Amino acid sequence: MAPIRCEPLAEDALLLHVGEGIAPGTSDRVLAATAVLMRALPDVECVPAYASVLLRFDAGSWRTPGGPAPHQAVGEAAMAALASPDAASPSAREVTVPVCYGGDAGPDLAEVARLTGLGAEEVVARHAAGHYRVAMLGFAPGFPYLLGLDPVLAVPRRADPRTRVPAGSVAIGGAQTGIYPDALPGGWQLIGRTPLRLFDPAADEPAALRPGDRVRFASIDAARFDALWAEPGR
Incomplete structure (x- = not known):
C-alpha cells in the first residue's frame, strides 16, 4: 500500500x-x-x-x-x-433509489443491450441487482459516481453527447453508473430515471447522497414514477 x-x-x-x-x-x-x-x-x-x-x-x-x-x-x-489508532471508518448509510427503466425514461437501454449482447430485461436485472457505493460527488452538485457496476454492463459513452439530460436520469459511462441531479448536458448512456431529488440547494443537506453511502436500485413502473414525481416537496 x-x-x-x-x-x-x-x-x-x-x-x-x-x-x-x-x-x-x-x-x-x-x-x-x-x-x-x-x-x-x-x-x-x-x-x-x-x-x-x-x-x-x-x-x-x-x-x-x-x-x-x-x-x-x-x-x-x-x-x-x-496515523491515530482511533482512525476507524464510519458506518455507511443504506439508500434505495427507485428507477423507471427504459422507454422515455431510459432512451439508451436498447443500445446498452446491443453493446453488451444482453436483452434489455437482463440489462435492467443486472443493473438493479448491483450493490453500489458512492465513491464521490462531482461534475455537478449532487452527481454521484457509483462503484459496483456489473462489468458486463460497462459500455462506452455516447459518441454524440446530449445538450440536455433530464434530471434524475440514471446512466452508465464506462465502468461507472451515476445519476444526473438536474437537467444537464451529458454523454453517458441513459437507461432509466429516478423521481428522487438528488440536489436541493434550499435543504439543510443539499445532496441526497453522500460519499460512502451504499446504494441499491429498485425498479418501478412509469405510473409509480409519475406518482412519486408529483409528490409535494419532492
Missing part, C-alpha cells in the same frame, strides 16, 4: 494522494481517510475523489508567528490524524 502524500494546490488547498486509479480498495481508503479528517480537522473542508482527498482551509487561521507555513501545518495535522 503506497504511503499517502501531500501536494499543495493553492494557498488555501492541499491534495492528499491516497492511491491511483478507480478501484474499490482505493475508494475504501479515500473514504476512510476523509471520515477521519472530518472528525479531526472540523475547520478544514474535506472533499473525496476516487484516489485523493482535497483539503481546503483558511490559511490565515493556520499561520502562527514562528510556526510552520499553513500548508505544512495542515499537512502535518492531517498525517497525524490519519
